[in-house]
Amino acid sequence: MTSRLALAIILLIFSGVARGAQGARLRFEISFPASVHAEPITGRVFVVITRDGSKEPRLQAGSWSDPAPLFGVDVDQLKPGQAAVIDATTSGYPVESLGAIPAGDYHVQALLNIYTEFHRSDGHVIWAHMDQWEGQRFNKSPGNLYSEPEALHLDPKAGYDVRLSLTKVIPPVEVPPDTMWVKRIKIQSKLLSIFWGRPIYLGAVVLLPKDYDAHPDVHYPVLYVQDHFSLGPPLPFRPEAAKGKDFWDRAGYDLYQAWTSDNFPRMIAVSFLHPTPYYDDSYAVNSANNGPYGDALLTELVPHLEAHFRMIRKPYARVLMGGSTGGWESLALQVFHPAFFAGTWTFFPDPNDFRRYQLTNIYQDENAFYQPGHEWAKVERFMMRAPDGQPLITTRAFSRLHLVLGGKDRSGQQLDAWEAAYGPVGEDGYPKPLWDKQTGAIDRSVADYMRDQGYDLRYYVEKDWPTLGPQLAGKLHLYCGDMDNYYLNLAVYLFEDSLKKLENPASDASFEYGRPMKGHGWMPMSFPELLRMMADHITRHAPAGEDTTPWKYR
Numbered sequence: 001m002t003s004r005l006a007l008a009i010i011l012l013i014f015s016g017v018a019r020g021a022q023g024a025r026l027r028f029e030i031s032f033p034a035s036v037h038a039e040p041i042t043g044r045v046f047v048v049i050t051r052d053g054s055k056e057p058r059l060q061a062g063s064w065s066d067p068a069p070l071f072g073v074d075v076d077q078l079k080p081g082q083a084a085v086i087d088a089t090t091s092g093y094p095v096e097s098l099g100a101i102p103a104g105d106y107h108v109q110a111l112l113n114i115y116t117e118f119h120r121s122d123g124h125v126i127w128a129h130m131d132q133w134e135g136q137r138f139n140k141s142p143g144n145l146y147s148e149p150e151a152l153h154l155d156p157k158a159g160y161d162v163r164l165s166l167t168k169v170i171p172p173v174e175v176p177p178d179t180m181w182v183k184r185i186k187i188q189s190k191l192l193s194i195f196w197g198r199p200i201y202l203g204a205v206v207l208l209p210k211d212y213d214a215h216p217d218v219h220y221p222v223l224y225v226q227d228h229f230s231l232g233p234p235l236p237f238r239p240e241a242a243k244g245k246d247f248w249d250r251a252g253y254d255l256y257q258a259w260t261s262d263n264f265p266r267m268i269a270v271s272f273l274h275p276t277p278y279y280d281d282s283y284a285v286n287s288a289n290n291g292p293y294g295d296a297l298l299t300e301l302v303p304h305l306e307a308h309f310r311m312i313r314k315p316y317a318r319v320l321m322g323g324s325t326g327g328w329e330s331l332a333l334q335v336f337h338p339a340f341f342a343g344t345w346t347f348f349p350d351p352n353d354f355r356r357y358q359l360t361n362i363y364q365d366e367n368a369f370y371q372p373g374h375e376w377a378k379v380e381r382f383m384m385r386a387p388d389g390q391p392l393i394t395t396r397a398f399s400r401l402h403l404v405l406g407g408k409d410r411s412g413q414q415l416d417a418w419e420a421a422y423g424p425v426g427e428d429g430y431p432k433p434l435w436d437k438q439t440g441a442i443d444r445s446v447a448d449y450m451r452d453q454g455y456d457l458r459y460y461v462e463k464d465w466p467t468l469g470p471q472l473a474g475k476l477h478l479y480c481g482d483m484d485n486y487y488l489n490l491a492v493y494l495f496e497d498s499l500k501k502l503e504n505p506a507s508d509a510s511f512e513y514g515r516p517m518k519g520h521g522w523m524p525m526s527f528p529e530l531l532r533m534m535a536d537h538i539t540r541h542a543p544a545g546e547d548t549t550p551w552k553y554r
Contacts, residue, residue: 030112031165034081036169040077041075042078046058051105056109057108061111062413064393093397093400103158105151107149112166116128116198118196121197126428129141130277131275134173135281148168181208182205183206186273189296202297204270207235208309210266215550219550223269233269236255268310278412279421280412282294282421289420289431319342320345324348328349330346331346335468335472338472343477347522347523349488353459355491356494357491358488359487369439384486386519387481418434469504472507473505479522479523480492482514482518483519484520486520488520496511
C-alpha cells in the first residue's frame with residue numbers, strides 16, 4: 001500500500017466518523033471574542049443540548065441521574081476568534097455522540113471551563129481548574145465563559161454546522177452576608193500555597209449558639225460538620241418557617257427552633273471550606289495529588305478559628321459528624337487524629353473498606369465494570385440504585401461521564417475525587433487512575449498504594465489497633481441505610497465485622513442500620529436529638545475537674 005493511498009484511506013475514515021450515521025456533517029464551532037477574554041485559554045469546551053427550555057442548558061449538565069446531553073473537548077491555548085470543534089467524533093454523556101441526538105427542536109449552549117497552570121512543589125506542572133469559591137461547579141464557576149442559549153432544529157440525517165460564540169462571563173460568587181448566627185472565614189493557607197505554587201484558600205462557616213455575645217466569658221464545645229462545599233450554615237439551620245417545604249427546610253426549621261430554645265446545649269458548629277483543583281473538597285487528608293490539606297486544616301484553620309471564636313481548645317470538647325463524603329471525612333479525621341477529637345457520628349460514609357469500593361473489590365477484581373465469576377457473560381456492575389434495588393447507573397456509564405467532563409481526573413466528579421485524594425501521582429503529574437475509565441481494567445498498584453497509605457480506613461484501624469485502640473475506643477458511631485443508593489452500606493458492614501474482632505481494648509463502636517429499604521441520607525434521629533447526644537457525650541467524657549455547666553445556660 002502506497003503512503004498516498006494509506007493517507008487517503010485514513011482521511012476517508014475520519015471524514016466518515018466526523019459525520020453522522022447517514023453521512024451528514026454534524027459540527028459545532030465554538031469561539032470567544034477578544035472583548036470577552038483577550039488572552040489564549042487552556043481548558044475544556046462543552047456543548048449542552050436539551051429539550052427543556054425552562055433554564056439554561058449549562059445548568060442542566062453534569063448530573064448523574066437524568067442530565068442533558070453533554071459533549072466536551074480539551075483546548076490548549078485557544079486564541080480569541082479561534083474555533084474549537086465538537087463533532088460526531090466527540091464523546092458525550094449520556095448519549096455517546098451527536099449522531100445519537102434524534103431530529104427535533106432543542107435548546108443549545110456552549111461553555112468553556114478555564115484551567116490554570118500550577119507549578120507544584122513536587123516538580124510537576126499541571127493544568128486544572130482553579131476553584132473560585134464555588135466548589136468546583138464548572139457550569140457556575142466565576143470567570144468561565146458561556147454562550148447565549150439558542151433554539152435550534154437539529155437533524156442528524158440532514159446535518160448541521162452551528163457556530164456558537166462565548167460572549168458571557170460567569171460573575172463572581174455572591175457570599176451571603178454574615179448574621180448574628182452565621183459567620184464566614186477565609187484565609188490563605190501557607191502550606192497549600194507552597195505546594196500548589198499559587199495562593200490557595202481555606203475557609204469555614206461558623207454557627208454560633210444562642211446569646212453568644214451576651215456571655216463573653218463562656219467558651220463552647222465545637223461540632224465540626226464535614227460536608228461538600230457550601231457557603232450555607234454547617235447544619236440545616238433555617239430561621240424561616242418551613243411549612244409545606246421539602247425535608248431539609250422542615251428539618252432546618254426544627255433545628256432553628258431547638259437551637260434558639262431555652263433548654264438546649266450551647267455549642268458552636270463549624271463546616272470546613274477546602275476546595276481543591278480536583279474536587280469541591282480535599283477529603284480532609286494529606287494527599288500526594290492534593291497536597292497537605294489534613295495538616296493545613298488542623299494546624300492553620302482550626303487554630304485560626306479557636307483564636308477568633310470562644311472555643312474550648314481541648315480534645316474532649318471537639319466532636320465530628322458528616323454524611324456521605326463528609327461521613328468518610330468525619331471518620332478519617334477521627335482515626336487519623338484520635339487524640340484531637342472526642343468522637344464521630346458518621347452517616348452513610350463513602351467506602352471505608354476498599355474491599356467494597358461500592359461493588360468492587362479493588363484488591364481482587366480485575367475489572368470495575370463487570371461482576372467477577374462469569375466465564376462467558378459480561379454482567380455489568382452498577383454504582384447507583386433506587387432504595388427498592390432498581391439499578392440506575394452502571395459503573396461504565398459513570399466512568400464515561402468523568403471522561404466527558406474532563407480527562408486526567410479533572411471532571412470534578414466522585415471517582416476522580418477519590419483518585420486525587422487517595423491515589424499516587426502519575427508520571428504526567430496528574431492522579432494515576434485506579435481503573436481505566438474506558439475499559440474498566442483495575443491497576444492493582446494504585447489499589448495497593450491506597451491501602452498502604454491508610455486511606456482504606458478499615459485496614460488502617462485494624463493494622464494499627466494496638467496504638468489506636470486506647471484512643472479510639474467508644475468514639476466511633478456509624479449509621480447507614482440497608483439500601484444505600486450507592487451501596488455504601490456494604491463497606492460499613494465489613495468495617496463493623498472488623499471492629500467486633502478487635503481487642504485490648506474492645507472498640508466499643510456503635511452501628512445502626514436503617515431497615516427496610518432506607519437509602520442514602522437515612523438518619524435514625526433528628527438533628528436536635530443528635531446534638532443532645534453529642535453534648536451528653538462531651539459532658540460524660542470531660543476530664544476530671546472540667547466545669548461543663550457554663551455552656552448549658554438557659
